[in-house]
Amino acid sequence: MKSIREEFGKVLTSLGAKYSNLVVLDADCGSHTKSKNFSQKYPERFFNIGISEQDLVGIAAGLAACGKIPIVSCYSMFLMRAWEQIRNTIGRANLNVKLIATHAGASPHADGSSHQCFEDLSIMRVIPNMTVIAPADSKSMALLLEEAIDLNGPIYMRLGRDEVHDVYDSNPHLEIGKAxxxxxxxxxxxxxxxxxxxxxxxxxxxxxxxxxxxxxxxxxxxxxxxxxxxxxxxxxxxxxxxxxxxxxxxxxxxxxxxxxxxxxxxxxxxxxxxxxxxxxxxxxxxxxxxxxxxxxxxxxxxxxxxxxxx
Structure with a gap:
């Protein structure tokens, strides 16, 4: 069993070497989302916006408009606070922003219903141009994350907090949009x-x-x-x-x-x-x-x- 968010931090950091225009933005929760791993290796490409999710999304949109590939790392529930900005700033302009939402679903079990997001897929999939992804385990997350970076346009990917069982023993052949x-x-x-x-x-x-x-x-x-x-x-x-x-x-x-x-x-x-x-x-x-x-x-x-x- 592996924690998808832990693996996300490792994979994201390794992808930083491959994609020089990759930047990561966080809402002061990098130690929890594990985006801090990226910040330690690429501090000049990491931006902690603070607890201000609307600004987080707006700044990511601006970076995308300048040719960067922004990875926005945030709790799924807190990212929903910026839905208007996601729709109007990223969705309408079809900007190349990757929203990586951690602590999705029941995974923040101890934090209670205020932190447990069971609504995100529904309110993200209604946004035109938005691709919505929910990986099954760490291996599929790693493959789909790199595909997401290569795919131009806005993407929402939901990840959990806790350890989960491996579904795939080896690296599967997965393609965004193909079950x-x-x-x-x-x-x-x-x-x-x-x-x-x-x-x-x-x-x-x-x-x-x-x-x-x-x-x-x-x-x-x-x-x-x-x-x-x-x-x-x-x-x-x-x-x-x-x-x-x-x-x-x-x-x-x-x-x-x-x-x-x-x-x-x-x-x-x-x-x-x-x-x-x-x-x-x-x-x-x-x-x-x-x-x-x-x-x-x-x-x-x-x-x-x-x-x-x-």
Whole structure:
């Protein structure tokens, strides 16, 4: 198990050597987001704007307009404070700013609902020009981060705080905008993002013991969404389960359902946060259990959707 944010700090620093026009901006939380690693090696390319997220985004936009590639590192919840600036300054101008939001979802478990952001995917994906990414583990984060730097335009990537299980043993071939099939099944398709990809893999093994063949899809890019794989899985299995560490309103499940309704209607069950806030918890795992974001929840959702299958 590895902490994605810890790996982010290491990967970001290594990318600094490859991309001389890469700059990093932080809102006085570099020791928590791990962007401080970059600041120690490249102090002249690191800007601590302080606790002023709107200024953070505005300055990043200006640097992008000057030809730099700004990486904005901030807690996901606090970055939402600057949504207007993200929309109007970065989105409308289609500026090349990379927003790396750490401490997403339930991962700041001890800090309570004020710090736990389950709404970010929904309010970021509605911004025109914005690419939205939720990596499953450290290896996929590293690959997708470099791809994000190479891809011109605004990008929002959400990362967690705590250690998470590795999904990929070796470096996978991942491409922004293209979902990755980890397990190919025939009875039901589980489409997951972020830390729920590992839970989906565990659920697929539970279903296998029941004689149910389940596909597991890592839909790391929420936008632009991979329409082809969703339609193909709908045709192949005729039943979908979505799983995300996010509200079921407006996130991965909603995005998948929008495609299914218009392209190839099949029953869909959503695993995610059910119209509620988070809460303080002794551990990340305990909070995931309370919120129903585990392999068991995915397993039971798959059993339900199979009953609805035509």
């Amino acid at each position: 990755n099939t980890i397990v190919d099944g025939s009875d039901v398709s589980i489409i997951a993002s972020g830390v729920l990809v590992y839970e989906a893999l565990t659920a697929s093994q539970m279903l296998k013991r029941d004689g149910v063949s389940a596909s597991v899809i890592d839909l790391h890019t929420i936008k632009p969404i991979d329409t082809n794989i969703i339609v193909n899985e709908s045709r192949k299995t005729g039943a979908l389960v979505t799983a995300e560490e996010h509200s079921v309103i407006g996130g991965l499940g909603s995005s998948v359902s929008e495609i299914v309704v218009s392209e190839y209607p099949v029953p869909v069950e959503m695993v995610g946060v059910k119209n509620r806030f988070g809460e303080s918890s002794l551990s990340y795992r305990e909070l995931l259990l309370k919120l129903g974001l585990t392999a068991s929840s995915i397993y039971h959702a798959a059993r339900r959707v199979l009953l609805r299958k035509r």
